[in-house]
Amino acid sequence: MSDAGGKGGSSVSDEEWERFLRDPLTGAAEAPVEPSARARAVERRLRERPGEPEGWRTYSPARPRRKKGRYVAGLVAAAALLAVAFFPQQLVSWFGGGGGDGQDGAPLAAESGRPREAPGAEPALRPTVDEPFRGSPAARWADGAAGITVPAAKATGWMDAAQVERVLRQSRDFLVAAGLDSHVLRGERPTKAIALLNPHQKDVQEYLRTALSSKTPTAKTDPLLLFSRFRPQQARLVGDVVKTRGRLTYREGKRGAVEVTADVTFVYPVTAAGDSGGDAEVVRTIARREVVMSWDDPAKVITEPGTMSLVSYALDMTNGGCSAPTGYFVPPFDTADEQLTDKSRKLDPYDRSKPIDASNGTAATGNDCTAATRS
Incomplete structure (x- = not known):
C-alpha cells in the first residue's frame, strides 16, 4: 500500500486510511476501495492532460458523417441559380x-x-x-x-x-x-x-x-x-x-x-x-x-x-x-x-x-x- 494517501497517484487520502484503521468495525463496512493499477494510470494521464478531462468511463458519441446528399443539393441549387440568371424567359415558360x-x-x-x-x-x-x-x-x-x-x-x-x-x-x-x-x-x-x-x-x-x-x-x-x-x-x-x-x-x-x-x-x-x-x-x-x-x-x-x-x-x-x-x-x-x-x-x-x-x-x-x- 505504498501508494496510499494520495502520494503515489491513489485517490484515497491518509486521513481516510487512518480512520479505517482506528475503527475496524466501521472501516469494514465503509472501507475505501483502492483503485486498480489501470484506473490509477488513466487518472494520472487525465491529470497531466490540459483542459477539462472527460471521465474515464464517460461516453462520447461518434461524430455523424456528412451525407453526400448535401453536396448534391448544393450543386442543384447552384445550377438553378445559374439557370435563372441566364435563361429567365425559358424557365418562365417551362414552369x-x-x-x-x-x-x-x-x-x-x-x-x-x-x-x-x-x-x-x-x-x-x-x-x-x-x-x-x-x-x-x-x-x-x-x-x-x-x-x-x-x-x-x-x-x-x-x-x-x-x-x-x-x-x-x-x-x-x-x-x-x-x-x-x-x-x-x-x-x-x-x-x-x-x-x-x-x-x-x-x-x-x-x-x-x-x-x-x-x-x-x-x-x-x-x-x-x-x-x-x-x-x-x-x-x-x-x-x-x-x-x-x-x-x-x-x-x-x-x-x-x-x-x-x-x-x-x-x-x-x-x-x-x-x-x-x-x-x-x-x-x-x-x-x-x-x-x-x-x-x-x-x-x-x-x-x-x-x-x-x-x-x-x-x-x-x-x-x-x-x-x-x-x-x-x-x-x-x-x-x-x-x-x-x-x-x-x-x-x-x-x-x-x-x-x-x-x-x-x-x-x-x-x-x-x-x-x-x-x-
Missing part, C-alpha cells in the same frame, strides 16, 4: 410562370440588349376591354415610358457624362411625346416632339410640313414614321395604358456628336370608336420604331440648344392598316384574323431579336400589308 394568360406573371426585367429570340408562345386568348393585353407577351411588359431602358451615361464625343445623361433623357422624352402623348394619339399635332428637333435640318422640317398637312401622304411622308396617331372617329384606346419594350444605346457619331439609337415597340389596344360595350372587339395595333438621333456639337453643326438632328427613322407596323397611307393607324376591326391569309409578308410583332428590315434610312416598312402572326 408556367406566365400566369396562364400572362396577367399574373412577374413583369419582365428591363431590356438591356437585343434579345436572342422571340418571346415564347402565349395561350390563344382574345383580348377584352377589361384585359386588353390578355394572351400577349406585352402583358408582362412595362407601362409607357417605364418600358424604355436608358443606359448609364459616360463622357462621349463632345459631351461630358452629365451632358450625355441629359440628352439620353431628352431622347426618351422625344419617344414619349411621339408615341405615348394622349393628344398625339388622338391625332393632334405632336408639338412637344417637334420642339426637340433641330429647326435647321431642312429635310426633316420639309418632311414635317408635308406629313402633318397633307391629306394624302405617301410612304415617305407618312407621319406614322415618327408619330402614333388614330382618328378619333375610327378608333379609341382601351384604358390609358400603352405597353412598351425597348432601349436606348449611344456612341460617338460624326464630328464628335453623341448619336443615340432608340429601338422601341409600342402596343396599343383599341376598339372601334362607336363600340363602347364590355364585349367590344379589341385589336392591338403594334408599332416598332428605330430612330437614330444626333446631338451635335454646336461649334461644328448649326443647331439650337436642346434639339437634335434625325439620322434615320424606320417603322414596322401590324394591325395598323393595309391600304394607302392615311397618316393614321387604321385597325382592322372585324377582319383581324383575315390578314394572315393575305399574300403579304408575315411578321411576329413581338420578335425584337432582329433589327427592322428598312428599305432605306428614312423610310418605313409599314403600310405594306404586313400580317401579324400574333397580336
Whole structure:
C-alpha cells in the first residue's frame, strides 16, 4: 500500500486510511476501495492532460458523417441559380410562370440588349376591354415610358457624362411625346416632339410640313414614321395604358456628336370608336420604331440648344392598316384574323431579336400589308 494517501497517484487520502484503521468495525463496512493499477494510470494521464478531462468511463458519441446528399443539393441549387440568371424567359415558360394568360406573371426585367429570340408562345386568348393585353407577351411588359431602358451615361464625343445623361433623357422624352402623348394619339399635332428637333435640318422640317398637312401622304411622308396617331372617329384606346419594350444605346457619331439609337415597340389596344360595350372587339395595333438621333456639337453643326438632328427613322407596323397611307393607324376591326391569309409578308410583332428590315434610312416598312402572326 505504498501508494496510499494520495502520494503515489491513489485517490484515497491518509486521513481516510487512518480512520479505517482506528475503527475496524466501521472501516469494514465503509472501507475505501483502492483503485486498480489501470484506473490509477488513466487518472494520472487525465491529470497531466490540459483542459477539462472527460471521465474515464464517460461516453462520447461518434461524430455523424456528412451525407453526400448535401453536396448534391448544393450543386442543384447552384445550377438553378445559374439557370435563372441566364435563361429567365425559358424557365418562365417551362414552369408556367406566365400566369396562364400572362396577367399574373412577374413583369419582365428591363431590356438591356437585343434579345436572342422571340418571346415564347402565349395561350390563344382574345383580348377584352377589361384585359386588353390578355394572351400577349406585352402583358408582362412595362407601362409607357417605364418600358424604355436608358443606359448609364459616360463622357462621349463632345459631351461630358452629365451632358450625355441629359440628352439620353431628352431622347426618351422625344419617344414619349411621339408615341405615348394622349393628344398625339388622338391625332393632334405632336408639338412637344417637334420642339426637340433641330429647326435647321431642312429635310426633316420639309418632311414635317408635308406629313402633318397633307391629306394624302405617301410612304415617305407618312407621319406614322415618327408619330402614333388614330382618328378619333375610327378608333379609341382601351384604358390609358400603352405597353412598351425597348432601349436606348449611344456612341460617338460624326464630328464628335453623341448619336443615340432608340429601338422601341409600342402596343396599343383599341376598339372601334362607336363600340363602347364590355364585349367590344379589341385589336392591338403594334408599332416598332428605330430612330437614330444626333446631338451635335454646336461649334461644328448649326443647331439650337436642346434639339437634335434625325439620322434615320424606320417603322414596322401590324394591325395598323393595309391600304394607302392615311397618316393614321387604321385597325382592322372585324377582319383581324383575315390578314394572315393575305399574300403579304408575315411578321411576329413581338420578335425584337432582329433589327427592322428598312428599305432605306428614312423610310418605313409599314403600310405594306404586313400580317401579324400574333397580336
